[in-house]
Amino acid sequence: MALPTGEKDYTKTAIKPEFIQVSDVVWDISPACKQGMRVPARIIATKKLIDSMDLHVYDQITNVATLPGIQKYAFCMPDGHSGYGFPIGGVAAFDANKGGVISPGGIGFDINCGMRLVLTSLSHEEVKPHLHSLVDMLFRRVPAGVGSRGFVKLPQEVFRDEVTLQGAHWAVRNGYGWKEDLDRTELNGRADWADSSVISPKAVERGFNQIGTLGSGNHYLEIQVVKPENIFNEKLARKWGLFPNQIVVMFHCGSRGFGHQVATDYLLLFLSVMESKYGIKILDRELACAPFYSPEGQAYYKAMGCAVNMSFANRQVILHRVRESFSEIFGKSPEDLGLHMVYDVSHNRGTFEKHEVDGEVKELIVHRKGATGSYYPGREEIPAFYREDGSPVIIGGSMETGSYLLVGGPKAKDTFCSTAHGSGRTMSRTKAKKLVRGQELLRELRDKGIYIKSVSYAGAAEEAGFAYKNIDDVVEAASLAGISLPVAKLVPLGNVKG
Amino acid sequence: MSYRFLEETAIADVAFEADGGTLPELFESAAQALAATMVTDIDQIKRRITKPITLTSKTIEMLLFSFLQELIFYKDAEVLLFNGFHFDIIEQKEESWYLRAEAYGEEINPEIHELLADVKGVSLHDFVVEKAANAWRASVILDV
Numbered sequence A: 001m002a003l004p005t006g007e008k009d010y011t012k013t014a015i016k017p018e019f020i021q022v023s024d025v026v027w028d029i030s031p032a033c034k035q036g037m038r039v040p041a042r043i044i045a046t047k048k049l050i051d052s053m054d055l056h057v058y059d060q061i062t063n064v065a066t067l068p069g070i071q072k073y074a075f076c077m078p079d080g081h082s083g084y085g086f087p088i089g090g091v092a093a094f095d096a097n098k099g100g101v102i103s104p105g106g107i108g109f110d111i112n113c114g115m116r117l118v119l120t121s122l123s124h125e126e127v128k129p130h131l132h133s134l135v136d137m138l139f140r141r142v143p144a145g146v147g148s149r150g151f152v153k154l155p156q157e158v159f160r161d162e163v164t165l166q167g168a169h170w171a172v173r174n175g176y177g178w179k180e181d182l183d184r185t186e187l188n189g190r191a192d193w194a195d196s197s198v199i200s201p202k203a204v205e206r207g208f209n210q211i212g213t214l215g216s217g218n219h220y221l222e223i224q225v226v227k228p229e230n231i232f233n234e235k236l237a238r239k240w241g242l243f244p245n246q247i248v249v250m251f252h253c254g255s256r257g258f259g260h261q262v263a264t265d266y267l268l269l270f271l272s273v274m275e276s277k278y279g280i281k282i283l284d285r286e287l288a289c290a291p292f293y294s295p296e297g298q299a300y301y302k303a304m305g306c307a308v309n310m311s312f313a314n315r316q317v318i319l320h321r322v323r324e325s326f327s328e329i330f331g332k333s334p335e336d337l338g339l340h341m342v343y344d345v346s347h348n349r350g351t352f353e354k355h356e357v358d359g360e361v362k363e364l365i366v367h368r369k370g371a372t373g374s375y376y377p378g379r380e381e382i383p384a385f386y387r388e389d390g391s392p393v394i395i396g397g398s399m400e401t402g403s404y405l406l407v408g409g410p411k412a413k414d415t416f417c418s419t420a421h422g423s424g425r426t427m428s429r430t431k432a433k434k435l436v437r438g439q440e441l442l443r444e445l446r447d448k449g450i451y452i453k454s455v456s457y458a459g460a461a462e463e464a465g466f467a468y469k470n471i472d473d474v475v476e477a478a479s480l481a482g483i484s485l486p487v488a489k490l491v492p493l494g495n496v497k498g
Numbered sequence B: 001m002s003y004r005f006l007e008e009t010a011i012a013d014v015a016f017e018a019d020g021g022t023l024p025e026l027f028e029s030a031a032q033a034l035a036a037t038m039v040t041d042i043d044q045i046k047r048r049i050t051k052p053i054t055l056t057s058k059t060i061e062m063l064l065f066s067f068l069q070e071l072i073f074y075k076d077a078e079v080l081l082f083n084g085f086h087f088d089i090i091e092q093k094e095e096s097w098y099l100r101a102e103a104y105g106e107e108i109n110p111e112i113h114e115l116l117a118d119v120k121g122v123s124l125h126d127f128v129v130e131k132a133a134n135a136w137r138a139s140v141i142l143d144v
Helices: A047-052 A056-064 A124-141 A156-166 A168-173 A179-183 A201-207 A234-239 A256-278 A295-330 A410-415 A429-435 A438-447 A457-462 A471-480 B023-038 B060-077
Strands: A020-023 A026-029 A041-044 A074-081 A088-095 A114-118 A220-226 A246-253 A341-346 A348-357 A360-369 A392-395 A403-408 A451-454 A484-497 B002-006 B014-020 B049-057 B080-093 B096-107 B121-131 B136-143
Touching (some): A041 A056, A056 A088, A074 A471, A088 A348, A114 A295, A124 A246, A124 A451, A124 A484, A156 A168, A156 A295, A168 A179, A201 A256, A256 B060, A256 B121, A295 A341, A295 A348, A341 A392, A392 A471, A392 A484, A403 A471, A429 A457, A429 B014, A438 A457, A451 A457, A471 A484, B002 B023, B014 B023, B023 B060, B023 B080, B023 B096, B049 B060, B060 B080, B060 B121, B060 B136
Parallel strands (some): A451 A484
Antiparallel strands (some): A026 A041, A074 A088, A088 A360, A114 A246, A114 A341, A220 A246, A220 A484, A348 A360, A403 A484, B002 B014, B014 B136, B080 B096, B121 B136
């Protein structure tokens, strides 16, 4: 039976705001545009990108600008697209000491979802004959898709009392990785503010059997090649362990059902106290928030830390499986195959950081939702090995177009050390899979030399390259803005997805 | 009783509208849309396992939200999908809404169920339950 009303056309209900063009890649929306805005909204994008963003992005980012304690600007990164509450690509920093808020919807539901990049000492030529068997093995070893369970079997108590408190350290201690991996992970692989007494049993039940799983949607594990023409900063590429025609491994996943349950639990709690207890009025339920230094705000911050740790443990165990798979296929130890990490970055997290605001150093809770931490040289957040360079930044593209390794640029100072996180969708999943059949897409990609192993053909169709912005455009905007600068582009050869 | 997926609403996720002449019909339609987001053919889900669901919420919207969240919880915690329901109660008493139901389904088996996207949660963004002339209708966005 057809529904009596037509589908809402959201592009018509949102209005394009008036932009104040600050530079080629910086566009502001004045606080006069919407009642309650405390600061301007600032979009980092080229003209081409800003013209192609869906209009809800602008409505959502100006809503973010109304939240208590927000500093300087409500930012939207070049890959911005509409989300819930915050747009994806939204960045906002709140003054923790002056009533600034923390908001689950501003951090994202897949808490600490992120990217990990791993080197190999193998060349494209060496991997070519083994590519299919390698991808097939990774597909078996790293479960993906609906209902997948990891190979790590542990009681719920161990998950709650160890994994959610220790993150990647738990994994390394249990033999899933090397100590050096921790030095190549944001926060050293552990959110030290986590407290498992504030997470629900439901969250634990959803997450304890998902360690070492990719999930589905846009999560993937990819074998990529560093083509010589795609190295943009030779000095850093060499220092960080990259070389021409090298094979590298990149994967994208998060805290799975656990993180989602934590975020939902606290979204509901915040909705129940926000207005009655703290007098905060918001323009969208998904912006539910509470003062950072309130009992509810602190509880969520600690619970969020647990989810950060789950995702670090998850990616650490997946790395272990990647090392095992390479070792089996190539008959050498992971050490001999040079399977060292470059870095692990999150693009969905709220992090307590110090930043200078109008000449004053403030303690801020920086929300990055679909935005990557991009720290300029010298910041204390950067591991010692990279500190003088700037932090490594990993931006993942669609399975057709490739991904980028970048470095935090000097102008990241102006965006609370934040940059883009991916290509940004431009077309809904429902529409993408109407336009292309998964099997056809996989055949086409195979002809182009990209071998994909997916749990679901339809799921693969949803991730078709045409459903995304061009990642080169996103990186160009971030680079022109000086917030992150490209080191190398990494092109896919094999891809495992849910 | 029906549901349909919307192409233009949620770019990163999956949006649907569901309707039903009664509240149980609406809840069943929405649950079927949820299942259809995860498997190609929901008729492949057999009714082998029964799970009781009891919920209390302040509004009818939050009752449907919690009901769908409950099904997602079982998908992760016990790897179950559902395609069949019996509702004993969906009613408002004083200040609250109550639901008592049974959900019927089975464990996910990739050999049998052709899998699609993994739904991680229900978004409150543009989440609406409303009573039209002779039917209940809901707009839902699923986070995948």
